[in-house]
Amino acid sequence: MMPFTRVAIIGLGLIGSSLARGIRASMPTVRVTGHDMDPAVRDAARRLDLCDDMTDHAGAAVSDADLVLLCVPVGAIGAVAAEIAPDVPADAVVSDVGSSKAGVLAAMQAALPGRAIVPAHPVAGTENSGPEAGFATLFKGRWCILTPPEGADPLAVERVAAFWRRLGADVELMDAAHHDLVLAVTSHLPHLIAYTIVGTASDLEDVTRSEVIKFSAGGFRDFTRIAASDPTMWRDVFLANREAVLEMLQRFTEDLTQLQRAIRWGDGDMLFDHFTKTRAVRRSIIEQGQDDAAPDFGRHHA
Numbered sequence: 001m002m003p004f005t006r007v008a009i010i011g012l013g014l015i016g017s018s019l020a021r022g023i024r025a026s027m028p029t030v031r032v033t034g035h036d037m038d039p040a041v042r043d044a045a046r047r048l049d050l051c052d053d054m055t056d057h058a059g060a061a062v063s064d065a066d067l068v069l070l071c072v073p074v075g076a077i078g079a080v081a082a083e084i085a086p087d088v089p090a091d092a093v094v095s096d097v098g099s100s101k102a103g104v105l106a107a108m109q110a111a112l113p114g115r116a117i118v119p120a121h122p123v124a125g126t127e128n129s130g131p132e133a134g135f136a137t138l139f140k141g142r143w144c145i146l147t148p149p150e151g152a153d154p155l156a157v158e159r160v161a162a163f164w165r166r167l168g169a170d171v172e173l174m175d176a177a178h179h180d181l182v183l184a185v186t187s188h189l190p191h192l193i194a195y196t197i198v199g200t201a202s203d204l205e206d207v208t209r210s211e212v213i214k215f216s217a218g219g220f221r222d223f224t225r226i227a228a229s230d231p232t233m234w235r236d237v238f239l240a241n242r243e244a245v246l247e248m249l250q251r252f253t254e255d256l257t258q259l260q261r262a263i264r265w266g267d268g269d270m271l272f273d274h275f276t277k278t279r280a281v282r283r284s285i286i287e288q289g290q291d292d293a294a295p296d297f298g299r300h301h302a
């Protein structure tokens, strides 16, 4: 049996459109209704035939749903939850896909008191955004972290977990604050570092922009992919997860200073030991199969 039969998706960018495509592929009997505030995105969604129905108003999209998925930037989730509140059926489960969770959960609870809220974060994405960028297999073999509030209905949590498993994701439950600390170091800080290094390189006066582009074959190129990620999305993530990001940034700065000192004083042993440790981290990620470079890990664009 399907965990849900009528899903409403608000926000049809990379994640929302991937969900729509994934549902059609793995749960073809489920009826999907979509809405996006941007008329151009709504037109694209119609052209791409992403959903069974597209509505011009958010309320109309959710009025018949048993699962509502908010797939908008983190900073917009509270406002969208308030907008749909009068139209969400009493027995519907409301979820989201936001990259930070504590603030999002509080905003959804404030806008939808007494409703079943089961926030989710699929730890899967790309640097691209918009409805054309999505693909059905995005969540396959990836984690989806659920952060239900204390006292959440276990049946609602299990239905949301079953929904993500059908999309191919592995589900884990976590407290929202803990999620934000973990993701600050595994996702948010790496993005901040990429935004910094690409900005620094392009600002350098003696390395012209064309040389940066010309010689960006290796490590720098990987950073440019991450630094091409959506500005609205990441502005919202850093503002929403401020405390955890600042704490991790402090730790990072201290560690960077240690490496800086080792380079200054020619401490090769320290550098070698550090790089050996980090190489082991990379190898254990690949062994666990949670990396694109892993052999036989065909989770990408079908």
Ligand SMILES: NC(=O)c1ccc[n+]([C@@H]2O[C@H](COP(=O)([O-])OP(=O)(O)OC[C@H]3O[C@@H](n4cnc5c(N)ncnc54)[C@H](O)[C@@H]3O)[C@@H](O)[C@H]2O)c1
Residues within 6 Å of the ligand: 010, 011, 012, 013, 014, 015, 016, 035, 036, 037, 038, 041, 058, 071, 072, 073, 074, 076, 079, 080, 097, 098, 099, 100, 121, 122, 123, 124, 125, 126, 127, 128, 129, 130, 131, 230, 233, 237
């Ligand atoms: N991109 C990733 O790698 C990734 C991965 C996991 C989770 N997320 C999370 O998923 C969410 C969506 O990200 P995305 O990458 O799909 O972004 P996106 O920019 O591709 O799509 C977001 C869509 O939301 C729409 N939108 C914005 N405000 C709205 C509103 N008030 N009402 C209706 N529609 C609105 C936009 O028009 C846009 O089409 C974010 O919360 C993000 O943190 C992103």
Ligand SMILES: O=C(O)C(=O)C[C@]1(C(=O)O)C=C[C@@H](O)C=C1
Residues within 6 Å of the ligand: 098, 099, 122, 123, 124, 125, 126, 127, 186, 187, 188, 226
């Ligand atoms: O692969 C990428 O491009 C991503 O940045 C995906 C990524 C990540 O940091 O892992 C980005 C943000 C999300 O909330 C989840 C996944």
